[in-house]
Amino acid sequence: MSQGQWYPPEWPDRIRALARGELTPAPARRAATVMLLRDTPDGGPSVHMLRRRTSMAFAGGAYAYPGGGVDERDSRPVRWAGPDLPEWAVRLGVDASAAQAIVCAAVRETYEESGVLLAGHTPDTVVGDTTGQEWETDRQALVGRTLSFADFLDRRGLILRSDLLGAWARWITPEFETRRYDTWFFAAALPEGQRTRNASTEADRTVWIRPEEALVGYDRGELLMMPPTVSTLRALTPYRTAAEAVASAEGRDLAPVLATARREGDGLVLSWPGHEEFTKHIPNAPDVPHLPIGEPR
Numbered sequence: 001m002s003q004g005q006w007y008p009p010e011w012p013d014r015i016r017a018l019a020r021g022e023l024t025p026a027p028a029r030r031a032a033t034v035m036l037l038r039d040t041p042d043g044g045p046s047v048h049m050l051r052r053r054t055s056m057a058f059a060g061g062a063y064a065y066p067g068g069g070v071d072e073r074d075s076r077p078v079r080w081a082g083p084d085l086p087e088w089a090v091r092l093g094v095d096a097s098a099a100q101a102i103v104c105a106a107v108r109e110t111y112e113e114s115g116v117l118l119a120g121h122t123p124d125t126v127v128g129d130t131t132g133q134e135w136e137t138d139r140q141a142l143v144g145r146t147l148s149f150a151d152f153l154d155r156r157g158l159i160l161r162s163d164l165l166g167a168w169a170r171w172i173t174p175e176f177e178t179r180r181y182d183t184w185f186f187a188a189a190l191p192e193g194q195r196t197r198n199a200s201t202e203a204d205r206t207v208w209i210r211p212e213e214a215l216v217g218y219d220r221g222e223l224l225m226m227p228p229t230v231s232t233l234r235a236l237t238p239y240r241t242a243a244e245a246v247a248s249a250e251g252r253d254l255a256p257v258l259a260t261a262r263r264e265g266d267g268l269v270l271s272w273p274g275h276e277e278f279t280k281h282i283p284n285a286p287d288v289p290h291l292p293i294g295e296p297r
Helices: 010-021 084-090 097-113 133-143 147-154 211-219 227-236 242-251
Strands: 027-037 045-052 065-070 157-160 166-172 180-191 203-209 260-264 267-272 275-281
Touching: 010 267, 027 097, 027 227, 027 242, 045 097, 045 211, 045 227, 065 097, 065 147, 084 097, 084 166, 097 133, 097 157, 097 180, 133 147, 166 227, 166 242, 180 227, 180 242, 203 211, 211 227, 227 275
Parallel strands: 027 180
Antiparallel strands: 027 045, 027 065, 045 203, 166 180, 260 267, 267 275
16 A cells, blocks of 8 residues: 555544444535646656645645636636537536536636636637736636636636546545545646646645656655545556547546445445555444445435
8 A cells, every 4th residue: 555645544533433324424515626738858748736735624735736616606608619518518427507617617726726727819729828917916816706717718808728628537525524525637738838837825836747757756655645646647657648648538437436435344444446556444443333335426
């Protein structure tokens, strides 16, 4: 078992409490995150990652991708390029309104946290530079929720480029975690002329790193990560270019992954279906009357 897996010490007690019926699962808030990719000179893409501040209540110190929760205003109509909303709805497994909100959240959060914007003035262009005080003022307004993403795009005459995103995976935070998210993972290539920066108040470091290198750091216990991050990094390793990786997203399985627990002797076994490497054995749990828990609902 890797030493780099994020595993809060309070989880065993919460798992037992949930199994005893003493813990009511928090609702999972919809969220989106984007794996920004760029090609490297020696072949294979690198991915943009940020390290969450250790003071963060959820996944403090863990490496992740830019992203966050869906804002209720993300479903407001925007000018749109790429697959239409019914197509996105089928792909994401939600209705059209929710599909727009999820895609908008992916693009908005990426801009808020990295300064990268997947939008252009026409359906086949992308803005080339998002630096400068006017851009920063708008970004801060988005972060502060005094400006909606729809109004931001409208005032700048921009079209959201949903075709630049590839839906990659969907993971749901376990039912025993206090902060829960139903998160769609997307892949996108860094637009030409744009550059990333640490624009997030939630991160103390950002890096461009090849997936293979990040995984070595994780396996050595040097980089702390959550299972969805590790899984998506492993899935990126076969690709030779950012474009190839994004194009491959079309055929990826978006069935949600949710941790489950089962009794084994006097202990518990915590697992993520289809992802055996993250299995955790929790000893001495004689007070758990029934399992499994955490089945998708």
